[in-house]
Amino acid sequence: MKTKFSFNLFGSFRKMEQFMQQLPYAVLLSDQSGRIIECNEALLRVTGYTRQEIVGHHINVIIPCQGTMEQLYREWTNKEDLWESPAEVEWLDKSGKTGRTNVMVLVQDAEDPLYLVHLVNLAKDSNDSLPQRLVTQLASDIYLGIVVLDRAAKIIEISQMACRLLGVERFHVLNQHIDKAFEGIPEEHRLIKRELLKGIKLQNKAMSWTNNSQRYELLVNSNTLHDEAGRIVGAYVLFKDVTNLRSFEQKIERSDRLAMIGQIAAGTAHEIRNPLTSIKGFLQLFLQSFGESGMERERTYTEIMLTEINRINSLVSEFLLLSKQRDVQYQIVDLNTVFEEILPIVNSEALLHGIDVQYLPAGQLPMVVGDTELLKQVFLNICKNGIEAMEKEGVLSISHHLDVEGDKISIDIHDTGPGIPAYVIDKIFDPFFTTKEEGTGLGLSVCQKIIHDLGGQIRVSSKGYGTSFHILLPYI
Template sequence: MFQFYADKFPCAMMLSVDRHGKVAYCNRLFCETTGYRREEVVRLAVSKFIPDSMEELERSYFTAALRDETLTVSLIAKSGETLSLQLTYINAEMEGESYRLLIFHDKRHIGELNLLQQFSGAFIRDVNLGVILLDMNFRLMDISEMACRVLGLVREDVLNRPIHELFAGMPMEHQLVQRALLDGVIVRNHAVTWMNNQERYELLMDSNLLRDDKGNTVGAYVIFKDVTNLRSLEEQMQRSDRLAMIGQIAAGTAHEIRNPLTSIRGFLQMFKKTLREKGMSREYSYTEVMLSEIDRINELVSEFLLLSKPKDITFDHVDVVTVINEMLPIITNEALLHDVSVHFHPAGRLPRIVADRELLKQVFLNICKNGIEAMTEGGTLTITVRADTDSDSKVLIEVHDTGPGIPAFLIDKIFDPFFTTKENGTGLGLSVCQRIVHDHGGSLRVSSKGFGTTFTISIPYDKEFAK
């Protein structure tokens, strides 16, 4: 405990006095300033160094505090010199024993002390970093607000508690803070994935030991940065690059594919008519299969073309609720075929967005159809629209289904071109949707909790226009 306060006041002299008025501890700066060795100070009566009794000192300190004044006291050095110092008085307890801490500030260094204390407090309180300070007993001595948010902790509830209690029930290898830190294990830019309930964080972590002036280890620190958005942006850029490459290939080959397909389809339709007239039913059925497969190839080519950046986007001020209402009859009819009920919850008056109405319809229809088809034994599809005014001024459209959810090992792949879990799927639907949403300056995210899946479409709006 004494070391903790010594670290809190690195530019101050400190004495710890027991209930009998004897010195129990003094820090290095006290010895250097007064000329005493530590063994000469400990167990001496405090009156050896301060002319006033402890009772008088305590009374004077709290009287000054009530007046919002600073108490100045005299401290007698070994040479007999009297030093005029400012005093901070703290009542403390350790292992059932009461102590009084006398912390003396040299007026010449008081500005430096205040600056260091203010910086330390501001760093822990305000910096957008996860900061964890540990003592040698592996107890949590301080923690930043950002670390509390990521770890799901309440600062007042966890201070001075052993770290292992904060991660109780979690396997040792999955605990964010390892006891090996105190053994000198240094971590630099270590990538960690952390789950707080269903919230996923990507972190970059540093850690090291804290040492005093003599090189003795007095604790350790952990600092981590939330890079979730950076990781997400990096993945988005990589995916966009892949889509752009496929789009370029598609744009260059689509017409070359469609031209012969058109000829083949035309001749097949002639054969189909002739075969029907001659009563060749088996051969007639073969032509129907071939024509349906040709139509499927044409649909695939059309989706290829949508992977390249759309050339004819018509931007306009669009009311998202109106667009969804126009699509609801189609979505509801599709849902009835799968014994699924549809609920739409718009949140009051929403700002308009700048978008292409028809492309938005394509996105909403595709994502809703995916959700409906995921619920093989019936369920509920819920569409929610709301405005996120707290951060980036975006309209959020959430489509939630009550299906089996997406396995964790697949959820990062569903936007990849040609990846599909459907028997007859092309694996391009979500890729196309993501490209359309990105072209509108928005984002398309997915979350799945093992039961049910939520797709969130986020599209920015202009605050000035929304007024």
């Protein structure tokens, strides 16, 4: 009982919390006055309390007693010395049921010590039935979301994957009513709803779910649980994250569309360009002749026709780049040099639209393997889109960071425009999809293909105000 400990062993209070959650037996952390400042999941499971019903309260909600923790510690220490065994105390669960357990206390060696109280006999039942063991095993599956409710709509089991997806911590919501666990989210937008207890059954229903940081594509199953008399005693929800599978299917669909475009382009590009070359040549002769003859109106009309011919040629070039493999000149590319060369162009375009450009590199950019000219095309295209989206005012920010896996550099281009509507954002890389009156709908498709061919990715996020493009490239 008199063993002392120091938080230096744990490094931080957060690490102390993590240590407590890993323990299979019930523990709580108290200050000198007896106020509970943390507890673990094992204690919640044994007593039936929620974390909110314990933390911040006196220890007597669990152990009926009077006095400060300092006084209780001295009392239990004296009993231990007298009996030469851990002191025994009475404990109380939420329903009022009482029991007896040995207690051991570790005291922090500090000016304002904390007390780690170990209720020795309160641990998860090691004689769980096979169904209980199955639920426990499923709840620890990192690829399966599982939430089990009792008849009062309290969460009695939730898997780590479900916690990550729903944006909650397991021991914060255990034994918590779903209205409390997910307060702030309107019920119609919740993944876990009270209607589950009314017999709503789902089978492999495809659903989209977005938490604060990521969008998920899910397959959801749910059903009610019944006792021997057929009465509803609870419900469960199972969901599988199929985001990567859905993304793979979309890539296949896009690849099929590009292959079809490739067949069309390969068969028609030369047939289009040959007559265009002749038309363009004669128009240039007309332009010169009209200029020499002072025929200004005819010369103006000819210039317009030449501009349109050039647009057609540009469209055919994008068509070919999108549809077939280009002879990419792979080499080691210095991204710092790339941005030195394109920033004057971006600044000039921004100046014409009254837009501010902020280049915010976090140190030197790394080297990548790629094609310098194609990378310039991608960055210029996305910057130009951002500038045009802001119209006459706003800020275009260019920065970079290492992605979470640490194997790619992310070039981040953010505008402060109106953002991309949710119903559009999934289509912006589709060939021929455009919201511009004079757009071809091929610019972003070409950019995506260039980056994919270099082994990278393009991601986009927009939350109603501003849009961010993240161009991820493997770096050396």
